[in-house]
Amino acid sequence: MSDGPVYERVALIGLGLIASSMFWAMKRGGVAGHVSGYARSEATRDTARRIGLCHTVCDSIAEAVADADLVVLAVPVGAMGAVAAEIAPHLKPGATVTDVGSVKRTVITEVGPHLPETVHFIAGHPLAGTEHSGPESGFSTLFDNRFTLLVPVEGTDPEAVARLRTFWERLGARVEEMDAEHHDLVLAVTSHTPHLIAYTMVGVADDLRRVTDSEVIKYSAAGFRDFTRIAASDPTMWRDVFLNNKEATLEILGRFTEELFALQRAIRTGDGDMLFDYFTRTRAIRRGILEAGQDIDAPDFGRAKVER
Ligand SMILES: NC(=O)C1=CN([C@@H]2O[C@H](COP(=O)(O)OP(=O)(O)OC[C@H]3O[C@@H](n4cnc5c(N)ncnc54)[C@H](O)[C@@H]3O)[C@@H](O)[C@H]2O)C=CC1
Ligand SMILES: O=C(O)C(=O)Cc1ccc(O)cc1
Numbered sequence: 001m002s003d004g005p006v007y008e009r010v011a012l013i014g015l016g017l018i019a020s021s022m023f024w025a026m027k028r029g030g031v032a033g034h035v036s037g038y039a040r041s042e043a044t045r046d047t048a049r050r051i052g053l054c055h056t057v058c059d060s061i062a063e064a065v066a067d068a069d070l071v072v073l074a075v076p077v078g079a080m081g082a083v084a085a086e087i088a089p090h091l092k093p094g095a096t097v098t099d100v101g102s103v104k105r106t107v108i109t110e111v112g113p114h115l116p117e118t119v120h121f122i123a124g125h126p127l128a129g130t131e132h133s134g135p136e137s138g139f140s141t142l143f144d145n146r147f148t149l150l151v152p153v154e155g156t157d158p159e160a161v162a163r164l165r166t167f168w169e170r171l172g173a174r175v176e177e178m179d180a181e182h183h184d185l186v187l188a189v190t191s192h193t194p195h196l197i198a199y200t201m202v203g204v205a206d207d208l209r210r211v212t213d214s215e216v217i218k219y220s221a222a223g224f225r226d227f228t229r230i231a232a233s234d235p236t237m238w239r240d241v242f243l244n245n246k247e248a249t250l251e252i253l254g255r256f257t258e259e260l261f262a263l264q265r266a267i268r269t270g271d272g273d274m275l276f277d278y279f280t281r282t283r284a285i286r287r288g289i290l291e292a293g294q295d296i297d298a299p300d301f302g303r304a305k306v307e308r
Helices: 017-029 042-052 060-066 078-088 103-113 157-170 182-212 222-230 234-245 246-269 272-291 301-307
Strands: 007-013 034-040 071-074 096-099 120-126 145-150 174-177
Touching: 007 017, 007 060, 017 034, 017 103, 034 042, 034 060, 060 078, 071 078, 071 234, 078 096, 078 103, 078 234, 096 103, 096 157, 096 234, 103 120, 103 182, 103 234, 120 182, 145 157, 145 182, 157 174, 174 246, 182 246, 234 246
Parallel strands: 007 034, 007 071, 071 096, 096 120, 145 174
Antiparallel strands: 120 145
16 A cells, blocks of 8 residues: 555544544545545634644535545534435545444444435444544544444445545554444443443542532542543533443443442442452453553553644
């Protein structure tokens, strides 16, 4: 594969954390010839122009997608269907449309039917992010060494998939393919339910704060600080994730609650062996991941940001 652009013209719809990171990563690697961008709010478009995000920031979605070879939907999951309907009449035949949403089954169901048969729709999800949002939060290294999952449906043109794979690889990502149901279950375990637990724990601490004044924050240990970081994530995005990955999240939450009750019982009855065995098992999981050579720690976002 040569080092030239993978797509001549790319359109980014929604100019938040993921789209802006994609732009900086495309710029870094010369992955696109020209990038146009569109965001619904005028304030976001103004910010994008001010910081040089995209070669052209368009005031209409039709103009943004008109000549694009690749269109990336980077809006909250709940907005994907409506955005697909808006762009459909303006797409260039032969173009690829993809998305970056955190849930895949509902996005495929809601986007697919709006798009003409002359375009390739290939759903996607970069497993990389931060708790920040908006056009100024992105940086070029966000996808480096992180997975991007592609979710092609039956009958998708393999050449279009291969090209999208190359695109993500040139942004720094490791690419794998997965089906939508499996994706949604895996993400419910590894991302969606953990976010819900963080939101809950911070909510509980907030209730307590009214009793103990500012002690919860003042004496908070690293674990709780991590929860507050995650619980600072965008409310619209996460509302949409849970409403659109209902079944898998409820399944995992059910199992979580059962385990929590078992631990609660062990504490109440003084069953130290149960607690010790449980914690020994969970410790082995992290050790196993580290021994397999996978880097599971978050990158240094503070430093990466400065490099944009
Ligand atoms: N934030 C994260 O860590 C990750 C997010 N994702 C997914 O990427 C997508 C985008 O997320 P972020 O970039 O974090 O969000 P963001 O909140 O930073 O940006 C979203 C953008 O979409 C625009 N928007 C919202 N509703 C719209 C609509 N109806 N029509 C047009 N534009 C609209 C917003 O104005 C904003 O420009 C979401 O689907 C999210 O699930 C995927 C991986 C990681
Ligand atoms: O900031 C974090 O800890 C994340 O977990 C980022 C993230 C959020 C949502 C996704 O769909 C993928 C990655």
